[in-house]
Amino acid sequence: DIQMTQSPFSLSASVGDRVTITCRASQTISTYLNWYQQKPGRAPKLLIYAASSLQGGVPSRFSGSGSGTDFTLTISSLQPEDFATYYCQQSYTTPPTYTFGQGTKLEIK
Amino acid sequence: QVELVESGGGVVQPGKSLRLSCAASGFTFSSYGMVWVRQAPGKGLEWVAVIWYDGSDEYYGDSVKGRSTISRDNSKNTLYLQMNSLRVDDTGVYYCARVHYNSFDHWGQGALVTVSA
Numbered sequence: 001d002i003q004m005t006q007s008p009f010s011l012s013a014s015v016g017d018r019v020t021i022t023c024r025a026s027q028t029i030s031t032y033l034n035w036y037q038q039k040p041g042r043a044p045k046l047l048i049y050a051a052s053s054l055q056g057g058v059p060s061r062f063s064g065s066g067s068g069t070d071f072t073l074t075i076s077s078l079q080p081e082d083f084a085t086y087y088c089q090q091s092y093t094t095p096p097t098y099t100f101g102q103g104t105k106l107e108i109k
Numbered sequence: 110q111v112e113l114v115e116s117g118g119g120v121v122q123p124g125k126s127l128r129l130s131c132a133a134s135g136f137t138f139s140s141y142g143m144v145w146v147r148q149a150p151g152k153g154l155e156w157v158a159v160i161w162y163d164g165s166d167e168y169y170g171d172s173v174k175g176r177s178t179i180s181r182d183n184s185k186n187t188l189y190l191q192m193n194s195l196r197v198d199d200t201g202v203y204y205c206a207r208v209h210y211n212s213f214d215h216w217g218q219g220a221l222v223t224v225s226a
Binding site: 038044045091099102 | 144146153154155156159168170204209210211212213214215216217218219
């Protein structure tokens, strides 16, 4: 089974900061990597699909990159509404397994 | 607009069964694969099951395999998850979501399932 490992586990940052979250797959997943944002008590929201494609309606300060086993989610200038937990997810395997990373909690410094 | 509304959650004793439903609207339901994803209290996201757009195939996560069945009724625009032999560690919020470009692009608000004696 493919394991997804995010780092850091948690992160403190300030409004306006540039933030990067990393996701590593235990084996190559090409660009079958998605990023989600989840706020407390709310359903997850798709931010990035296929490693670098921005989901419609998502602000352009969010970007994704990577391929193979190493991926990053970058927020170019943190806004107050960006403080949340972020999850990566692989969708490479056949049959599907859709493994999520353990999550990265982004908190206000 | 796309809307997914889960129902059927509640409190159930260990070993019992429960069926969740997910009513879809705002898109052509029969054209999309659908999934269930769950989240235990204070924990991360766990994929539970996926069903193809036409119901022709389905797959399950290891934690529910053999105990759960995903199904759909395209005439009713509704997705289901039948869960049997429920365990305490099945407790959590269960979300349905739409599959699009190998990602989950729209999610319901979630249904809370509590397994407790």
